[in-house]
Amino acid sequence: MNQFERVKAAVTLRQAAETYGLTVSRNGMTCCPFHEDKHPSLKLNEDYFFCFGCGASGDVIDFTARLFGISPKDATEKLVADFGISVDAKPVAVRRNPSRLEELRCRRALTDYLHLLKEWKTQYAPKTPEDSLDDRFVESCQQYDRIAGLLEMLDEASSTQRSHTVSALTADGSVAFWEGVVAENRKEAGYRAKEPTIA
Ligand SMILES: [Zn+2]
Structure with a gap:
C-alpha cells in the first residue's frame, strides 16, 4: 500500500x-x-x-x-x-470501480432524462407571461444544462474520472431517480395513448 x-x-x-x-x-x-x-x-x-x-x-x-x-x-x-496518519496504517476497504454495465446504465438514464427534459421544455413552456409555471417546465430549465454537461463530461473524461462520476451518481441515487422519472412519464404517456382504444 x-x-x-x-x-x-x-x-x-x-x-x-x-x-x-x-x-x-x-x-x-x-x-x-x-x-x-x-x-x-x-x-x-x-x-x-x-x-x-x-x-x-x-x-x-x-x-x-x-x-x-x-x-x-x-x-x-x-x-x-x-490527521496524524500512521505510516503503517492498515487498509480499510478495497475500492471497487463501477462495471461497464453500471456505466451504460448511468449513460442511458442521463440520455433518457435529457430527452424528457427537452420535451418538457417546449411542451410545458408558459404560453403567456400570466401563466403559472408548470413544475416540469421549471425542472427542465433547472436541470437541462447540468444533465447535458454530465453527459458531455462522460464522453470526454478519463476513465478514472468516469469511474468516479458513475460511482457518485449511482451511489447517491441520482441514476435511480432519473430512471424513475422517465419510467413514470412513459407510464403516463402510455396510458394517455392507449385510452381511446380501451372500451
Ligand atoms: Zn462546483
Missing part, C-alpha cells in the same frame, strides 16, 4: 472538508469551494466527491490539492500531517 492509498483509506472526504472549514450537511452536501456556489451542490461521499454545479470530482487527495492549490503529493503529506 502506497502513501496515497494509505491516506485515502484513513481520511473520508467529510472529515477532510470539515477539518478544512467547510460546513457539511447530514446528507453530505456542502457549498462547492471550486465554483461560485450559493446552494450546496457538492456531494461528499466517503471516498469521492462530486459537484453537480461545476462537475468537479475526485478523491480526498484531489479535493485537498484543489482546495489549497497544491500538488497531489503535497496534499497527501498535508493530510498525513493534519
